[in-house]
Structure formats: C-alpha cells, structure tokens
Amino acid sequence: MSTETLQAEKVSEVKVSEPLFSKKNRKLISNPLDIDNPITVQVLGICSALAVTIKLEPTVVMCAAVFAVMTLSSTVISMMRNSIPNRIRIIVQLAVVASLVAIVDQILQAYAYDVSKQLSVFVGLIITNCIVMGRLEAFALGNKPWPSFLDAAGNALGYAAILIIVAFFRELLGSGSIFNFKVFAAMGVDYVGNGVLTNTAGACIILGLLVWAQRARNGYAEEE
Amino acid sequence: MDKLKPHFHKGGKFSFLHSTFDAFETFLFVPNHTTRVGSHIRDGIDLKRTMFMVVIAMMPVLLFGMWNVGYQYHLSIGETASILDNFLYGLMKALPVIVVSYTVGLGIEFAFAQIKGHMVNEGFLVSGLLIPLCLPPEIPLWMVAVATAFAVIVGKEVFGGTGMNVLNPALTARVFLYFAYPGAMSGDEVWVAGSPEKWVDGFSGATNLAQVYNQSTGGATHFDPSMLSASAWDSFMGWIPGSLGETSTLLCLVGALFLIASGIGSWKIIVSTFVGGYVMGAILNMAGGNAYFDMPAYYHLIIGGFAFGAVYMATDPVTASQTETGKWIYGFLIGVLTVMIRVFNPAYPEGIMMAILLMNVFAPLIDSYVIQANIKRRLRRVTA
Numbered sequence: 001m002s003t004e005t006l007q008a009e010k011v012s013e014v015k016v017s018e019p020l021f022s023k024k025n026r027k028l029i030s031n032p033l034d035i036d037n038p039i040t041v042q043v044l045g046i047c048s049a050l051a052v053t054i055k056l057e058p059t060v061v062m063c064a065a066v067f068a069v070m071t072l073s074s075t076v077i078s079m080m081r082n083s084i085p086n087r088i089r090i091i092v093q094l095a096v097v098a099s100l101v102a103i104v105d106q107i108l109q110a111y112a113y114d115v116s117k118q119l120s121v122f123v124g125l126i127i128t129n130c131i132v133m134g135r136l137e138a139f140a141l142g143n144k145p146w147p148s149f150l151d152a153a154g155n156a157l158g159y160a161a162i163l164i165i166v167a168f169f170r171e172l173l174g175s176g177s178i179f180n181f182k183v184f185a186a187m188g189v190d191y192v193g194n195g196v197l198t199n200t201a202g203a204c205i206i207l208g209l210l211v212w213a214q215r216a217r218n219g220y221a222e223e224e
Numbered sequence: 225m226d227k228l229k230p231h232f233h234k235g236g237k238f239s240f241l242h243s244t245f246d247a248f249e250t251f252l253f254v255p256n257h258t259t260r261v262g263s264h265i266r267d268g269i270d271l272k273r274t275m276f277m278v279v280i281a282m283m284p285v286l287l288f289g290m291w292n293v294g295y296q297y298h299l300s301i302g303e304t305a306s307i308l309d310n311f312l313y314g315l316m317k318a319l320p321v322i323v324v325s326y327t328v329g330l331g332i333e334f335a336f337a338q339i340k341g342h343m344v345n346e347g348f349l350v351s352g353l354l355i356p357l358c359l360p361p362e363i364p365l366w367m368v369a370v371a372t373a374f375a376v377i378v379g380k381e382v383f384g385g386t387g388m389n390v391l392n393p394a395l396t397a398r399v400f401l402y403f404a405y406p407g408a409m410s411g412d413e414v415w416v417a418g419s420p421e422k423w424v425d426g427f428s429g430a431t432n433l434a435q436v437y438n439q440s441t442g443g444a445t446h447f448d449p450s451m452l453s454a455s456a457w458d459s460f461m462g463w464i465p466g467s468l469g470e471t472s473t474l475l476c477l478v479g480a481l482f483l484i485a486s487g488i489g490s491w492k493i494i495v496s497t498f499v500g501g502y503v504m505g506a507i508l509n510m511a512g513g514n515a516y517f518d519m520p521a522y523y524h525l526i527i528g529g530f531a532f533g534a535v536y537m538a539t540d541p542v543t544a545s546q547t548e549t550g551k552w553i554y555g556f557l558i559g560v561l562t563v564m565i566r567v568f569n570p571a572y573p574e575g576i577m578m579a580i581l582l583m584n585v586f587a588p589l590i591d592s593y594v595i596q597a598n599i600k601r602r603l604r605r606v607t608a
Contacts, residue, residue, distance in 0.1 A: 194404045195406055201403070212382065
C-alpha cells in the first residue's frame with residue numbers, strides 16, 4: 001500500500017489546462033488493464049474473483065457493480081478530499097463506499113433479482129474489496145476528481161477483464177455453456193462438465209495460469 | 225548415430241531439437257561423454273537408473289492388476305476364464321491407458337524441455353506408469369489425457385520440472401479426475417470393467433471402503449467382517465474390484481521390498497505410514513461408535529489403496545521429507561490422516577490420496593523444523 005501511495009503522489013500535480021485525455025490521463029486507464037492490473041499484478045480483490053466467477057452472467061453484473069461503486073466513490077472522495085480530516089479518513093471513505101454499495105445492492109434486487117440472489121453476499125462485500133479502498137487511499141485522496149474517476153475506471157476495468165476471462169473459461173469448460181447457452185450441446189458434442197472448474201480451486205488455477213501468461217508476455221521475473 | 229550427432233549440436237541444422245536428441249541418445253545408448261573437469265561421481269546411479277528401478281518395482285502390481293481386471297470382469301458376467309484370458313482382457317483395458325498417459329506426459333515434457341532449452345528429465349517414466357495404476361480400469365481415455373496434461377503442466381512444469389514439484393504428479397492427476405469427473409472415479413460401477421447390464425445377479429462392484437462406509441451410516445454400530453465385500457484374505461491378496469494397481473497389498477509389499485533393497489524407497493516412510501494408519505485405527509477402535517470406528521485397525525492397512533499409496537506414492541523422493549527424522553513424522557502423519565479422512569469425512573471414501581498430497585505440502589515445513597531443532601540442539605551442546 002505504501003509504495004502505491006508514493007507512486008500516486010507523483011501523479012498528483014495535474015495542470016489546470018490539461019486536456020481531458022492527455023497521455024498521462026490515458027495511462028491512468030490503460031496501466032491497470034495490463035502492467036498494473038489490480039488482480040494479476042497487485043493481487044487484490046482475489047476473494048470475489050474466486051467466488052463469483054462460476055458463470056459469466058453474475059460475473060458481468062458483479063463487474064458492473066464494482067465499476068459503478070469504484071468510479072462514483074473515487075469521484076466523491078476526490079471532491080471531498082480537502083475537507084476530510086486525515087485522522088478519520090478511513091471512516092469517511094467507508095461511509096461513502098458503504099452507502100454506494102447499499103444503493104447498488106438495492107438496484108440489483110429491484111431489477112435483477114435472480115442475479116442478485118446468485119451473488120448473495122458478494123455485492124455487500126464490495127465494501128471490503130481491497131481494490132476500492134486501495135484506489136481511494138492511494139489515488140483519490142491526493143488527486144482531482146477527473147483523474148480519480150479515470151483511475152477508478154481503469155482499475156475497475158482491469159478487474160472486470162480478469163474476472164470475465166476467468167468466468168469465460170470456468171463456465172465454458174466447467175458447465176459447457178456461455179451465458180447459460182449450452183454451446184457444446186448446440187454443436188452436438190457430448191461434453192462432460194469439468195468439476196474442478198466449477199470448484200473455487202479451478203478459479204485459482206485459471207488465475208495462476210493467467211498470471212503466468214501475462215508474466216511470460218511482459219517479461220516479468222521474480223525478484224530475488 | 226555418431227554421424228547424426230553434430231546436426232543436433234549448437235549451430236547444427238536441427239539444433240532446436242537438441243533436447244529431444246539427447247534424451248533418446250541417453251535412453252537408447254550408453255552416452256560416451258564423460259565429466260570434463262574433476263570427477264565427482266560417487267555412484268553410477270543417475271536419475272534414469274533410479275526411475276527405472278521404480279518402474280521395475282511397479283511391475284508386480286501392474287501385471288497382477290491386469291490379471292485382476294480380467295478376473296473381475298469374468299466374475300461379473302458369471303464366467304470362469306483361464307489365467308491367460310484374464311490377463312489378456314486386462315491388458316487390452318490397461319494398455320491404452322498406459323499408452324495415453326505416456327504419450328501425453330512425455331509429449332509435454334519434451335515440449336517444455338525444447339522451449340526452455342534444458343534436458344528432458346526422466347521423472348515422467350515413473351509418473352506415467354503410476355497414473356494408470358491409480359485409476360479405475362474403465363476410465364475414458366480422454367480423461368486420462370486431460371489429467372496427465374494437467375498433472376505435468378500445473379503439478380510439475382509450473383514449479384520448474386522434475387525435482388522441483390511440490391505435489392506428487394501422479395496423485396495430482398488422480399485428484400484432478402476425482403474432483404473434475406467424480407462420476408467416472410467413484411461409485412459402485414466404475415471399478416469393474418465391462419458394463420453393469422451384463423453383470424450376474426448378486427455381483428457387487430463396490431469397493432470395501434464404500435461398503436463399510438454405507439454400513440456404518442446405515443446405523444450399524446459394530447463391525448462384522450461380512451460387511452466388507454471381500455474377506456481380509458482376499459483384500460490382502462488383491463482379487464477384489466479396485467483401481468488397476470492398488471488392490472493387492474501383498475504385491476505392493478513385494479514392490480516395497482524391491483524399492484528398499486535397491487535403496488530408492490525410504491523404508492522409514494513406508495514403515496511409519498503403516499504404523500500411523502494402525503495407531504489411528506486402534507485409537508478409533510477404542511472410541512467405538514459405529515461400524516467404521518469399530519473396524520479392526522489392521523483392516524485399514526489392507527483395504528483400499530493404503531499399501532499402494534504408502535509404497536509408491538509417499539516414498540517419492542522429491543515430494544517427501546528430506547530429513548531422516550522428518551521422514552518418520554511425514555509417514556506417520558500420512559497414515560493417521562488417511563484413516564481420519566476415511567472414517568470422518570463422508571465425501572471422500574479413500575483418504576490416502578488426500579493424506580499424501582496434504583503431507584507433500586507440509587514436507588518442507590517438517591524439514592525446516594527438523595533442521596532448526598538440530599541446529600538448536602548442537603548450539604546448546606557447544607555453548608553448554
């Protein structure tokens with residue numbers, strides 16, 4: 001966490017006349033998608049990545065919920081940042097995030113009841129998602145609303161990208177379907193669902209393989 | 225051969241196949257290259273010979289397993305057949321599984337060796353045979369292929385290949401199948417080759433473990449040998465339904481003697497695993513309660529895959545404890561955990577697989593404590 005705070009403070013001096021999508025601002029979106037991905041690089045938010053990715057449908061809804069909470073909370077906190085007393089900042093952040101999560105949860109229950117049933121407790125647990133709090137602490141507290149919004153959006157998209165990839169493989173290979181559409185049955189192939197992938201351990205394995213693939217591509221080597 | 229060789233060295237036209245060439249050369253011929261600077265070899269026993277010894281040690285259970293598959297099949301359809309017929313039937317069932325396991329496993333090993341530019345290791349010679357031995361004879365071949373690929377890639381290559389793996393590759397394959405396709409790995413019908421429709425009335429394909437478990441959940445409070453689908457003697461000798469290699473405790477012990485005599489398997493692990501299983505069984509006997517608790521402790525050692533796991537899986541030198549004291553602890557806990565999982569956990573009728581994998585994970589920790597304790601003891605001796 002502390003190193004992130006340091007990195008974030010370097011970006012904090014944003015010029016007034018800067019265009020909306022300057023190079024620096026675009027970096028805020030694109031970095032978390034790959035080289036600074038919240039899941040595969042920072043290894044945050046693993047709990048929900050393992051729990052909700054059995055099928056694509058709840059995963060997409062979960063990603064949308066996280067995206068909404070992250071962008072809104074980052075913008076709000078960033079707007080309030082100069083009036084938050086430093087000693088109680090965590091409580092203020094929690095209050096903001098918790099009320100947003102409550103709203104998202106209510107909306108899901110009203111308009112997507114089945115999916116919210118499947119997600120059960122994990123929507124509520126967005127409050128404790130390390131990525132949300134991490135971006136608030138590391139970025140939104142020290143930056144203007146627009147960059148904070150972009151940063152939150154980038155991280156939420158990075159999170160979503162990984163979750164959707166994991167969920168795609170888990171649903172395809174584990175249940176033989178995509179968005180509950182039985183692909184293998186439609187092609188006339190008799191597919192036996194793989195029980196490992198419908199287990200949480202399967203998500204761990206896919207996540208590990210993703211990290212492997214990403215590191216192989218980016219040339220990452222473990223520090224000695 | 226020698227004429228071909230330069231092509232595969234650096235700069236030769238097939239240099240990218242160097243590892244493959246090297247593997248076949250050392251496998252088929254006696255390599256003529258010797259150590260260039262200062263000899264340091266104490267014994268000619270290299271990885272290849274070690275692995276081959278284990279393969280030889282597995283031969284008795286493999287051959288018996290093939291015969292048993294045929295025997296169970298003919299029993300189930302109510303016929304009697306000669307030993308040769310039984311054996312041939314089992315061979316036809318087992319051979320494809322073995323071929324698939326070796327082809328897929330070695331294919332991946334060779335591919336990784338080529339990509340990473342290191343030599344092909346012989347570790348898979350053993351794993352490739354252990355995988356068929358711990359699977360039911362009727363397993364679909366594509367499942368064998370998927371599980372083998374999973375075991376080699378996720379169980380071994382991810383950690384750096386032979387000698388670096390945390391988990392026993394053969395058991396990784398089995399545990400993968402166990403969770404991925406439970407229908408093909410447990411239940412009454414999978415253990416005997418041939419389709420259940422052909423079975424004669426009264427023939428039971430259930431394993432001992434399933435039988436005794438069902439009895440004890442059915443309310444039986446005391447153990448009675450008739451609850452098992454086979455007598456203690458039959459279980460010890462091995463003519464019962466089960467995975468290809470695990471049914472005969474006797475032949476596992478023959479293999480164990482060979483492993484110990486050749487100095488490859490650790491007798492400490494084998495002995496302590498059996499002791500651990502017996503002790504835990506005895507404790508449960510004293511506690512009593514239901515039929516499974518009440519089962520005499522020695523039954524635990526002869527039913528299921530206990531002996532097979534203790535002899536061939538637990539002794540894997542890579543994944544077991546390295547320290548001598550650690551081996552005692554490691555083996556003992558495998559025995560204890562096996563019986564605990566069998567008796568207490570309804571989801572897993574067979575505990576040896578889980579127990580060994582769990583202790584594989586703990587082996588480095590045990591070693592670390594043993595080494596620390598040793599350092600402390602010697603420090604005290606010096607400072608006192």
